[in-house]
Amino acid sequence: MRKLLEFLNRPSTRGNFFRRSINNLPFQILVCLLATGAVVVAAINEYATNKYLNVGYTPDQPVAFDHSFHAGPDSVLGLDCRYCHNFVDRSSHSNVPTSNTCWNCHSQVKSDSPALALIRRSVETGEAVRWVKVHKAPDYVYFNHAVHINRGVSCVECHGRVDQQVVVGQQKSLNMSFCLDCHRNPEKYLRPLDKVTDLSWKAESPEAQAAQGTKFVHDWKVNPPQSCSGCHR
């Protein structure tokens, strides 16, 4: 580097019209361009993908339902995910529960709570509770919940530890490379069917996961599509 500067600053044999430091100009321009380029690349990488734009989206819901209290084996009530999202294993759409589902218990427990006012009104009048959708796939993606749940893909793979969230927010990027990570290597993610809604479950070791995952891929004939038309129909 020093030699380069010495070379650029070497005494001129002709008359000098510019200051000698001007000889550094091409080098300085190069450094500034590289620095600007690095900043732009880093900014795009950080901000221009779902990992920034969508992850962390935690809207207020009309009724402050606390998943960490109700759902999952480690919670206070220990409800299974499917008690409320009861069509997840038989429909492409995982349903937000009907108000009647809340009322199964809340007609008996805390039925006068002001926090449940909207649910009470919905049960009485049939008016919809306008829950805010958090996890959105684009409308040209045809994601089927049932086929994933029934083949050992846990809720936690896409939704994260909802059983620990007081207010539900998006935890995974859900972009296309996220889908393909699993579609290319399903054996890393498949789990026993009775553990699908146990969000804290993990195989003892990555090797144990790979061994049982490979077995599940074979036994259940798991062949996740990697072609465009598999999901974009």
Add this chain to the structure above:
Amino acid sequence: MSRYLTFLAIVVVAVIGFLGFQGKTSKQTPIYVFDDMDYQPKYKAQGENTFFADGRDARPPVAGSVARGTGLEPTKVFSAEYRRAESLNASFVTGKDEKGNFLLDFPAKSLTFLSSGELQPYTIDSKVLELGRAKYQIYCAVCHGDAADGNGIMKVRSAIEGDIAINTIANLQTAIYRAYPQGQIYDVINNGKNTMMPYGDKLSPEERWAVVAYLRALQLSQFSPPEITPASIKATAK
């Protein structure tokens, strides 16, 4: 150069200060720079709709509609000869016989067609009991408890909160529920009873019968008649 690099560093700090890092929680709807066809104006499951008065995409069926099938096989469903299994075997869906009395035993026929066009006989096997166990533990154990003794989490919580559910949750190990005909247990699952809401919307007819079978297994585990109790269990019984 140093002036420009200082300026660049200030810009970087300002952008990070304004936008933060990945994983920042936000209540704002995500921004879509190029939203392409991410949001299409089509009707979606549980979608919102400004056209209809109730604000829903989903339209309720017209009163008196009769289901003919799932719509996955329209040619079959709309042919004149098509018969829905449910219409041939109504007691499997209602838990009652033709006269409206509760079935005393499990239904004789299932809802699955054999290749001959007959309905397959309904049998309780380990697969049915496993299905019943899975569904019981999701939907029933919340109140009735894992052992059907009425000590589910609802009872525990209502004791803490001082709610009335502590008095209303049925202990299914009592003689009155052991004496219920199979069809009546099925009917309670399907339509609810007293303070229990119906669970027919959550369980298919096959799953409801599986839960009935599993409940009988739970009851037998607590009150097993001497003539069917294995000798090994009898020896350890007090």
